[in-house]
Amino acid sequence: MEKAACNPYPSKAMTRFYMAVVAVLAFTGFGQMPIFKRYYLADIPGLGWSANFFVTHAIHYIGASLLFFIIAYQITGYFMRGRHYYSLTRSGWARVIFLVGLVVTGIFRVLKNMPDIVFSPNFTMFIDFAHLGFAMLFLFSCLGFLLFHTGWCEEDATT
C-alpha cells in the first residue's frame, strides 16, 4: 500500500470537513421546525439567528451544496481510484442508502420551492416526512457507528 504517496482514501481534512457540513445541515435542518425559539436555543447569546427561518434555510442550502460537492468528489474518486484500494463496510453502505434518501428527497424539496414548480399536496407531504425520516435514520446511525467505531471503508486485502 502506497498510502502516503497516492492513496485516494478520504483524507482526514476531508473527513473533518464532511463532519462539519453534516453538523451544520443537522442543526439548520432541525431549525426548520419551530422549536429553537420555544426551547430557548435562540435565546443563547450569538444564536439569535437560529430562530430566523430564512437564515437557517439559506445556510441549509449552502450546507447541502457543500455536501453535494463532497459526495460527487468522493464518488468520482472512488470510481477512478478508490475501488482499487478499499470497499465500503456494511455500515458504510447503510449510510450511503440513508444519504441517497436524504439527497433525493432534499432535491425534490428544493425543486418544490422554485417558482412555477408545484407538486401535488400528497407528494409534497411524502417528501417532507421522508426527508425528516431519512435525516433521523442517518443521524442515529452515525451516532451508533461513531460509538462502535464502525468506519465507512475497509482496505481491500488485494491492495
Next chain:
Amino acid sequence: MGKISRRSFIKGSIATAGAMGASAVPLPASAKGVGAGELATLIDIGKCIGCGACVEACRETNGRKFPEPKKPFPKMYPPRVRTADWSDKRDVDDRLTPYNWLFIQYATVNINGEETTLTVPRRCMHCTNPPCADLCPFGAARKLKNGITRIHPDICLGGAKCKMVCPWDIPERQTGVGPYLQVLPNFAGNGAMFKCDRCFDRIDQGLVPACIEACPEDVQTIGPRNEIIAAAHARAKEINGYIYGETENGGTNTLYVSPVPFEELNKALEKGPGMPHMEPVADSMALADNLGMALLLAPIAGIVAGFIKFTGFSKQKSSQDNKES
C-alpha cells in the same frame, strides 16, 4: 365620506360573478379547465362600499371549516409558550382570526381634494411562490396548481412558522385543535393555523369563492392570472390608479387596484395584529431560488474537482507501478 367611481370594468372572458346574483355562480368559462394556469383575483378597491357582505358570506360558507377546540388546552412546556384562543371571540370580524378569514380595512385618504374613506377587503394574498407553503416542514401548508395556498387543518401542528415567514402575517392560530393533540401536546405544536383557502372546495365544483359571489358591487373578479393582470392594468389606466400584488413577494394571486398610491394607502390603513400592511414586499424566496440553482450545480463542481485530483493519482500510481515492475 366621498365615494369613488364604481363602474364595472371587466368585460369579455372574465365574468363579473357577483352581478349574476344566483346562489351558485359558476367560474368564468376562461377559468375552467384550470390546468392551463393559476387563477388570480382582482380586488378593485375603489368599487368597495364596505358593506361587509363578503365577510359574512365567507363566515357562513366556511363556518364548517372553523376550529372546534377541546378545552381545557393541554398544559404547554416550557410555560412561556402562549396559547391562542379565539373560540370565545368568534364574532370578531374587524381583523383576521381563525374564525374570520376576511375583513374590511379602512383608510381615509385624499382623492382630488376630497377626503374619502376607502374600504379594503383583506385576506391571504395567495402568493405565486408562497413562503408559508415552501417552508412548512410538514407539507401542511401547500400550494395548489390552481394558485390557491391552503393550510390543511388535519396536518398542521400550529407552530406558526407560516405566519412568521408570511410577509403579511396572515395565518392565525387556534390552540386545542389538530394533530398535535395526538402527538406530544405538551411539548410540540400548539393547535392549527387558519386562513382564507380561497374556497378551494367551491372552485373544485366550478363555483366562484363565496366572497366574490356575495358582493353587490362586483368588487372582485377571478380568472387566469395573465387575464387578471391585464384587467388590473386596464382598470389602473382607466382610473389613473395603482396596482398591488403583481410583483409583491414575487407576485401574488390577489391583485388590488387602488385610486391612490399604495404608499399613501398603506400609511392611512389601520394596521396591527391581524390587520396586514400594504407595503412593498421583496420576493421572500429569491435567495432560496438562487441558492437552489447553485445547489443543483454543486455536484458538477465536485465531479470536476474529483476528476482533476484523481487523474493526478492515476498518473502517480502508474509511474510507481512502472518503477516497481
